[in-house]
Amino acid sequence: MMEKIECKNLHKEFKGDGTSTVALNNINLSFQKGEFTAIIGPSGSGKSTLLSLIGTLDKPSNGTLTYDREEILKKGKNKIADFRFKEIGFIFQQFHLLPTLTALENVLTPLFARKVPYTKIERAKEVLKQVGLTDKLDSLPSQLSGGQQQRVAIARAIVHKPSWLLADEPTGNLDTETGERIYELLKELNELEGCGVLFVTHDPVLAAKASRIITMKDGVVLSDKEGVSS
Template sequence: MLQAHQIVRKYGTLPVLKGIDLEITQGELVTIVGASGAGKSTLLHILGTLDNPDSGKVIIKGTDVFGLKEKDLAAFRNEEIGFVFQFHHLLPEFTALENVCMPGFIGGKGAAITKRAQELLEMLGLKERLSHLPSQLSGGEQQRVAVARALINNPAIVFADEPSGNLDSRNAEDLHQLFFKLRNELGQTFVIVTHNEHLANLADRKLEMVDGGLKV
């Protein structure tokens, strides 16, 4: 599903990633842990094509993503990669349903995307919240809308950066169980950066970053 080969990233003269090699298989739920400043988010952003490495390759579904032209990379990212962040980043003037549909609309998809968005929101327990604005939803509900949005284009892989970091313990646990449900029922692949030890230990694999490298 995903291979990373010798990923190097520096900020100025400061090395942040020091030759990362990584492989993720279809349907895996992988967590990445480590101290602040270890390079977790930088690695996640490069794997998700939100940032470029100074050197190295990332291959997703057989595509060398950084070998693509910028326009083609943007289209690939929209179709094959989903993102969930600590803060949901929902558009405040749009309903839950409209927020979920947005990546599909950007990809030029028609009415079928609305039906899929409805199905995803119902699957995530938000059947009665389709027409609600983000301000009318709880924090946990907003994050579930963000998860549905990440899934709308049936991506190859979903990257999540501290997805439960802004939630209370109950909503955090609900979100974690949701990830496993999606992995089990849809075969969805997840790579999750987290400080939550419980989630990290439940994963198929837990990777620890130390000083810009993966601990063996």
């Protein structure tokens, strides 16, 4: 299990049509497994880009990303993908559930064709129970509310027991009350599973409940401080 993430001079620049846009400008941050970190800032501040790089979905233009001092992005595509599967769980604002699969089948998808040291179906049922959906195993996404669909997405993200849970605006499409319940569920999973959580949000009220709050603007870190739950 990976215990620490370090971003050193992490820089990301997008180029096209003769122009270039700096999304991240020499970011230096570190994260410890077990932390619950909120990343806030206006649109275009670099929050999602940072999360994408940390999750190995993209590579930086410059700088290094290390997990326990190992530069993961220097490995080949297959090894990066294997690392991502073992260590990282993703939750997105758009739930990305497969519409023709049941809740149970959606949660099972990360485990298909993978050898894991536990019974796949029992593990999927276990995490659906954790998120309060024991009675929705056979329901299709179209039969679930937005909050229920997001809980299925969360169960899918943790079914393989990742070290890190990366959430990009997971409450953005939900009403305030449901969004707060999803946030509390993430905190509960953080405490029970021991995984590190990096949570991108525009909502300062939700961010204030985190143990650590990172504020970004124009690709740089403006502040990095403890939250109320630290």
